[in-house]
Amino acid sequence: MVNWFWKKRRQPRRTLAVRSRGDVGDATRVDFAELAPELNRFLGQAAYLQLGYFETLTRGIRATPELARKEALSRAAGAALDKHRGIVRVITERGEDPTELMLPFRENLDAFRRKTIGARQEETLLAVYLTAGMLDDFYLALASSYGETGERVAEILREDGAGGEIVSIIQQTIESDEEWRSLLSMWGRRLVGDTLLVCRGALRPERLAQDEQRIEPVYTELMGAHARRMDAMGLAS
Structure with a gap:
């Protein structure tokens, strides 16, 4: 899950390491000090990602005739917007302009979102x-x-x-017609490559070529968490 997408409940405090949501065990730790981008780049990209999720979910609300689904998507969109506003607040308190920090990532992240918009709302x-x-x-x-x-x-x-809301929609969709299971499983697998490219693009390119092996454990953790999310929904990963 996406932390801003889980049902509201108290969870153990997470350490700063890649792991699946709710997993409180040890996780692979990687020193990002030399690979991490400069702070403003990190903040700008993180803020724009959340804004993009808000936009995608808001469009879903407009395209949905069912009131119950509109309400569920509104909660998910609100959670994304809250995260965006939180990061923007961090940026402004540092005396920076959020728009200027986000603008360099607009083209690439919008292209990423277009790639992950499915032909059907459930895929999106x-x-x-x-x-x-x-x-x-x-x-x-x-x-x-x-x-x-x-x-x-x-x-x-x-x-x-409100991620539990989205999970419920996906599970109800599968229950309504079993053919959805294979379609969504295939779609979920297709998302991994493009998402890992976004991760790679966030790192310092001048150091990445030298430290390729350092990032591999992180990719492994991300894909493992992805598989667990898929499995929890009854989708083959």
């Missing part, structure tokens, strides 16, 4: 749930490189949200 919702989960985990790991500011962003990313 699954994409939001799964990609936000992977990217929230990744940014939690990166946050450990930025001291107090990173900890503030980590706290924002750990906030509970």
Whole structure:
């Protein structure tokens, strides 16, 4: 799950390491100090990602005729917007302009979102749930490189949200017609490559070529958490 997408409940405090949501055991730890981007780049990209999820979910609300689903998506969209506003608040308190920090990532992240918008709304919702989960985990790991500011962003990313609403929609869809299971399983697997490219693009390119092996354990953790999210919904990963 995506932390801003889980049902609201108290969870153990998470350490700054890549792991699946709710997993309180040991996780692979990676020193990102030399790979992590400069702080403003980290903040701008993290803020724009959450804004993008809000936009995608808001469009879903407009396209949904069912009132119950509209309400569920509104809660998920609100959680994404809260995270965006939280990161923007961190940026402004540092005396920076949030728009200027986010603007360099608009083109690439909008292209990423277009790739993860499915032909059917259920595919798009699954994409939001799964990609936000992977990217929230990744940014939690990166946050450990930025001291107090990173900890503030980590706290924002750990906030509970309404992901359970999206999971319920996906599960109800599968129960209504078993053919959805194979379709959504295939779609979920297709999301991994593009999401990992976003992660890779967030790192310092000049150091990445030298430290390729350092990032591999993180990719392994992200894909493992992705598989667990898929399995929890009854989808083959």
